[in-house]
Amino acid sequence: MTPKDAPRGSGVLVIGLGRFGAALAATLDRLGREVLAVERSASLVQQWSGRLPLVEADAANPEALEQLGAAEFPVAVVGVGSYLEASVLITGNLVDIGMPQIWAKATSAEHGRILRRIGAHHVVYPEYDAGQRVAHMVSGRMLDYIEMEDGFAIVKMRPPRETQGFTIGQAQVRKRYGVTIIGVKPPGEPFEYATDATRINAGDLLIVSGDTTLLEKFAARP
Template sequence: MKKNQFVIVGLGRFGSSLGRELIQLGYEVLGVDKDEEVVQEMSDVLTYTVSADCTDEETLRSIGVRNFDVGVVAIGDDIQASILTTILLKDLGVKTVVAKALDELHGRVLEKIGVDRVIYPERDMGIRVAHQLVSPNLLDYIELSKDYTIAELVVTGKMHGKTLSDLDLRARFGCSIVAINKPNGIIIAPTATDVLHERDVMVVIGTNEQIEQFEEAATR
């Protein structure tokens, strides 16, 4: 199957970090920024780089953005440029457009113009770090929606040697363990007979409240 190709508009901290990771994952990435110095710095990292003004429709058309599967608008502080670039990417036929929002108002505007996904890097990172700071067994925290979360929790000594059947998470708390990361590999969709060992990492899905209740019970 052909892999998606990405165009990232704006090669600041977020855009360049995203581009590096996509390259590491084996994808082709076109990076676009109006700053020639930034473009030059990223030219050896990304598949292609172009210095261009992405608020100009003809410029975007000439660099062939319509041929890319996913467009990411990662423009920094210029909200007007972010919105205009997003509209142009949609109009030019980019299949999926993702845009970085600086705040909730910017995000609402992006949603109204048809963005497929709005990303709030600073806000989301702040939420994740806050949860990690107050929960010593929480390694990572990703909010799927306003109610549902995926969390990575370390198996405590209290759970060591117990099977998932012993824990009975779904009946007791309503959440589910969807994977277990062990030293010798990851178990995806573990069964009731899988045994937990101290320092294993559980990937748990549920509401925020369910996961909090499970974590409290696991550490008491």
């Protein structure tokens, strides 16, 4: 049976315990997902020993991946970004064993193109994405910002003053601003799905979706 044909488990293989990889692996572990971290630095292995399931190995070596059973995982994340050669070698090794889902960290557009060309299914840019999110948040009432595709985003924000004290239907949010309030969280209460009858108060948090340009305008209103 070849590695590609072999049965796979349900865990996530995280390669590299830098800031990105460590945060990812720790979050997966906290969520109860099966995770195995792989790190070649003895000092990082020592730092995370007892806190995460991990092995000390150089994933740029195909034999090391074979020995740790990488082919049994359905998903791998390459958190190595600073060393381009290592990032490319590790991603290539995962492609060679037929890894169904490969997520890889890139530090530049050129780096990302190389990773996609050799077979990475998803490329992420943590520093760029974080900078973009913060830029949107510091420019208005946004408390969180997630951009999807084709200019569509979902944001968490405080309500503009002109909507406070009105229901969503009364404020005509969709008609006047072109965005959709999909959830409202009053202070101390859970989020609830929004309807036209949902009242917006000053202390509420809103979850709003729509075109990024329209969301920016809505969030920038006093």
